[in-house]
Amino acid sequence: MDNTSQNKSVFQTFAVLAVALLVFGGIALLVNTNDKSGTPADRAVSPxxxxxxxxxxxxxxxxxxxxxxxxxxxxxxxxxxxxxxxxxxxxxxxxxxxxxxxxxxxxxxxxxxxxxxxxxxxxxxxxxxxxxxxxxxxxxxxxxxxxxxxxxxxxxxxxxxxxxxxxxxxxxxxxxxxxxxxxxxxxxxxxxxxxxxxxxxxxxxxxx
Structure with missing residues (x-):
């Protein structure tokens, strides 16, 4: 495999990883936000x-x-x-x-x-x-x-x-x-x- 193909393959791998991290981070943020807002019952957990x-x-x-x-x-x-x-x-x-x-x-x-x-x-x-x-x-x-x-x-x-x-x-x-x-x-x-x-x-x- 020539250098150009190798570089292209590495770039594609990094691109896929970056997209995956962005998606995962977005989901985690959404879940965290929902947990903080919660329902009145959720907010009532702390006495x-x-x-x-x-x-x-x-x-x-x-x-x-x-x-x-x-x-x-x-x-x-x-x-x-x-x-x-x-x-x-x-x-x-x-x-x-x-x-x-x-x-x-x-x-x-x-x-x-x-x-x-x-x-x-x-x-x-x-x-x-x-x-x-x-x-x-x-x-x-x-x-x-x-x-x-x-x-x-x-x-x-x-x-x-x-x-x-x-x-x-x-x-x-x-x-x-x-x-x-x-x-x-x-x-x-x-x-x-x-x-x-x-x-x-x-x-x-x-x-x-």
Whole structure:
């Protein structure tokens, strides 16, 4: 084989290898990109990211005015003098996990005292909760606030919680602890959607 043929053969080999590397690299990049974006469930793998809600800590809670199913209005001003736990969740669609946590907060004597109150925040209208209470009567013991326009959920970043199964549209399973002066002291998101009373009680003890 003459030099020209040899050079041509070497060039063709390198060309094939270069194309193969480009194709492989493109596939790897695509897979990596998809893994990073993921679904809300994929994003929820890491339990409570230290960054979630960190911007709220040490600052007054955002202004809000939310009603419970009886029409009673709750605001930061009306809640001053109490330690407050706000449990943001997906509401009616999140059965049984969120319902169980709502009831657990409402029936835990440590979280319903003269100076502590636990409130659940949902985005469903109040009139839609009657059927839920019929299905699980203990829900009737809970104070549920209706953030129907999602303004507070959005303001506090709860729609972007790692636990949200409808990322960007609904809260997931997140807690905001506010002290008696209306300052946010603790934020926690739980992608496991478990019962987190013990953790919340421990955080409240730090406010004593």
């Amino acid at each position: 409570n990211s230290n960054s979630f809600g960190s911007a709220l800590i040490g600052k007054p809670v955002a202004e809000f005015s939310l009603k419970d199913r009886n029409g009673v209005v709750y605001t930061p001003e009306s809640l001053k003098g109490k330690n407050v736990v706000l449990f943001f969740n997906e509401g009616l669609m999140c059965y049984p996990a969120c319902w169980n946590q709502i009831v657990a907060l409402a029936t835990d004597g440590r979280l319903q005292t003269a100076d502590t109150v636990a409130l659940s925040v949902v985005t469903d209208p109040a009139n839609e909760w009657q059927s839920a209470i019929q299905k699980m009567p203990t829900l009737g013991k809970a104070t549920i606030l209706h953030d129907t326009d999602k303004s507070l959920s959005r303001e506090l970043g709860m729609l972007a919680a790692p636990s949200s199964m409808h990322y960007g549209s609904y809260p997931g399973h997140s807690f905001v602890v506010i002290d008696k002066q209306g300052i946010v002291r603790f934020v926690y998101d739980d992608p496991r959607m478990g019962i987190d009373n013990e953790l919340i009680v421990q955080e409240l003890k730090k406010l004593e």
